Amino acid sequence: QKVKNLWTGDSTRPKVFYVFILAIILLIILKGGKTSTSVVETVKRQTITRTVVASGKVVSSTDLSLGFEVSDVVRRVDVAVGDKVKKGAILASLSSGEERAAATSAKGALLSAEAKYKKVLEGSSNEEIALAQVNLDNAKKDLENITKVQNGLVESARRKLNSEGLVASTSGYTTSSPVISGTYTGSEGAYQLTLYYSGDGGYVSFSGVESGTTKASTTVSQPLGTKGLSVIFPNGISQSATWTISIPNTTGASYTTNLNAYESSQNTRDSAISSAENLVLQRQAELNLKRATARQPDVDSALADVITAQAGVESANAKLEKKVLRAPAEGTITKVDIKVGEIVTPQKEVVVLQDVANLYLEANIGEGNISTISLGQSVTVSYDAFPGQKYAASVSSVDPSARENGISINYKIKALISDVADIRPGMTANMAVVTAEIPDVLVLPGRVVQSSDEGQFVDLILDPGARKQKTVRTADTTGVKGDGDLVEIKSGLYEGQSVLWTPKTN
Numbered sequence: 001q002k003v004k005n006l007w008t009g010d011s012t013r014p015k016v017f018y019v020f021i022l023a024i025i026l027l028i029i030l031k032g033g034k035t036s037t038s039v040v041e042t043v044k045r046q047t048i049t050r051t052v053v054a055s056g057k058v059v060s061s062t063d064l065s066l067g068f069e070v071s072d073v074v075r076r077v078d079v080a081v082g083d084k085v086k087k088g089a090i091l092a093s094l095s096s097g098e099e100r101a102a103a104t105s106a107k108g109a110l111l112s113a114e115a116k117y118k119k120v121l122e123g124s125s126n127e128e129i130a131l132a133q134v135n136l137d138n139a140k141k142d143l144e145n146i147t148k149v150q151n152g153l154v155e156s157a158r159r160k161l162n163s164e165g166l167v168a169s170t171s172g173y174t175t176s177s178p179v180i181s182g183t184y185t186g187s188e189g190a191y192q193l194t195l196y197y198s199g200d201g202g203y204v205s206f207s208g209v210e211s212g213t214t215k216a217s218t219t220v221s222q223p224l225g226t227k228g229l230s231v232i233f234p235n236g237i238s239q240s241a242t243w244t245i246s247i248p249n250t251t252g253a254s255y256t257t258n259l260n261a262y263e264s265s266q267n268t269r270d271s272a273i274s275s276a277e278n279l280v281l282q283r284q285a286e287l288n289l290k291r292a293t294a295r296q297p298d299v300d301s302a303l304a305d306v307i308t309a310q311a312g313v314e315s316a317n318a319k320l321e322k323k324v325l326r327a328p329a330e331g332t333i334t335k336v337d338i339k340v341g342e343i344v345t346p347q348k349e350v351v352v353l354q355d356v357a358n359l360y361l362e363a364n365i366g367e368g369n370i371s372t373i374s375l376g377q378s379v380t381v382s383y384d385a386f387p388g389q390k391y392a393a394s395v396s397s398v399d400p401s402a403r404e405n406g407i408s409i410n411y412k413i414k415a416l417i418s419d420v421a422d423i424r425p426g427m428t429a430n431m432a433v434v435t436a437e438i439p440d441v442l443v444l445p446g447r448v449v450q451s452s453d454e455g456q457f458v459d460l461i462l463d464p465g466a467r468k469q470k471t472v473r474t475a476d477t478t479g480v481k482g483d484g485d486l487v488e489i490k491s492g493l494y495e496g497q498s499v500l501w502t503p504k505t506n
Contacts, residue, residue: 038502040461040469041448043493048443048482050436051380052372056363058383058417058427062331062355067348068094069322074340079351081336085327091351092338096323103316110309117302121291129290136283143276150269157262159183165252166229168193168243177243178204178233179221184247186210186227191245195237204231209247331355334425359420361393361429364403364410372435373398379415380432383423392418395433436480442489446481448501461498471500 072094079091166180178193189209195216196203202216210225216237221230229245249255335352344350361381365373379393393415402409415431417423449456456478459471476492493499 038500040464041445041499041501043442043444043489043495043497043499045440045442045495047437047439048441048480048486048488049434050372050480050482052365052369052433052435054363054365054431054433056361056429056431058359058423058425058429059362060354060356060425061358061360062329062353063425064328064353065349066091066325066351066353067346068325068344068350069346070094071343071345072323074338074342074344077336077338077340079333079336081333083333085331085333085353087327087330089327090324091327091333092325094323094344096320099316099320099323103313103320106309106312106316110306110313113305113309117306120298120302129287132283132287132290136280136287139276139280139283143273143280146272146276150272154262154265154269157258157265159185161258161262162188162248163228164254164258165249166245166247167249167252168245170241170243176234176237178231180224180229180231180245181221182229184228189247191224193231193243193245195241204233325351327353329353329355354425356425357420359417359423359425360396361415361417361431363413363429363431365413367402367409367411370398370411373413373433378434380434382430384428384430386422393431436482438480438488441479442493442495443486444489444493444499446485446487448499449476449478449487458493458499459501460493461500464498469500
């Protein structure tokens with residue numbers, strides 16, 4: 001009642017005083033009520049992941065906007081949307097009557113120039129050049145036949161020299177010698193024969209020109225090696241006897257005669273081949289002389305006309321080719337904006353060719369994150385066209401140079417898509433590049449790690465169960481900073497320890 005009386009009195013001074021006192025009390029209460037809320041975080045062991053998020057789009061490895069180089073009326077359209085085409089296939093063509101006529105005329109001019117050039121080379125004696133060529137060809141054939149025949153005669157004489165009169169000279173405990181027969185086909189040399197016995201009869205081993213073993217038969221001639229000779233032994237030869245067969249047998253009665261015949265065949269061969277070779281050279285010289293009747297200035301002039309005509313053909317074909325739109329690569333037609341009869345303008349896009357089977361993602365990464373991107377990193381992708389679905393990709397390339405747009409600096413990356421079913425070029429792709437993934441490490445929220453001039457530290461709770469918590473400043477070392485403000489604790493703390501964190505207030 002007294003307070004009410006004072007408040008309702010006539011004087012206003014007490015009222016102002018009381019309002020002032022009340023304001024001070026409220027200010028003190030409000031200021032004291034701003035208490036900081038502390039948070040306890042526990043050191044945990046888990047996988048820490050760091051991702052870089054970017055918005056990209058689906059790009060085809062072949063993405064070509066095609067148009068004509070010249071303007072004219074569309075004559076044909078050979079493809080439709082969805083068609084798969086090979087490299088070089090004709091997609092569309094313009095009217096080209098004049099160009100085709102010019103190309104035909106240029107081909108005719110080239111044929112005419114080539115004919116004149118050939119005529120200049122042949123000169124006025126075409127028949128003589130042809131006859132000289134025939135004579136040269138015949139001389140070459142004669143040389144080949146003579147060489148073949150004469151070499152055969154020499155080889156026959158050599159075999160006769162090495163085969164006639166072959167005998168086995170004896171040594172050891174016998175005076176009997178085996179009989180040698182056959183035509184020897186090998187080179188000069190000697191056979192050494194040694195007779196020995198075994199449980200199944202007699203055998204003879206041989207060495208020298210070739211080595212081996214054969215039966216020591218007294219009834220049937222046995223092959224002596226592989227060069228055409230055979231051997232048969234007389235009865236009553238002694239064990240362990242040895243013989244030598246010299247090839248040729250220089251002591252034989254026919255050796256001198258056969259040697260002279262062999263040397264004569266060699267001389268005859270050399271002479272015949274030399275004569276045939278000289279005839280070939282003579283016929284070649286005659287042909288060269290016939291061809292040399294054309295003067296060099298005439299040849300050069302005719303050749304220049306051929307080159308000019310070839311250039312004319314290439315120029316006409318190039319103009320004709322400008323009226324044809326071809327596929328520069330293999331792919332699928334995804335757009336056709338052209339109709340027969342309309343007039344197209346140069347460089348206007350009329351067909352789009354893409355490789356819808358080989359798609360990849362493109363995205364721009366800011367300079368702050370590009371250092372964490374590397375080849376092979378996994379990418380989680382979602383498309384606006386397929387909400388709620390996740391797809392996998394991997395980083396395939398990182399541009400080494402930056403792209404500036406006046407506001408930011410970005411680097412383009414590409415990622416290969418593992419599943420292209422239903423994916424289309426141009427779709428928006430939301431990409432999350434996993435730049436780091438470390439399993440089973442100690443982690444804490446990054447906000448609890450503080451810094452000072454002495455390094456990083458946390459306020460470690462000494463006794464988490466105590467009513468009044470006491471902390472001690474503990475130095476620690478951090479590693480990778482991952483998603484969700486998690487940071488890797490590399491040293492200074494252990495799993496299960498508690499850290500006190502007090503948010504700063506203004």
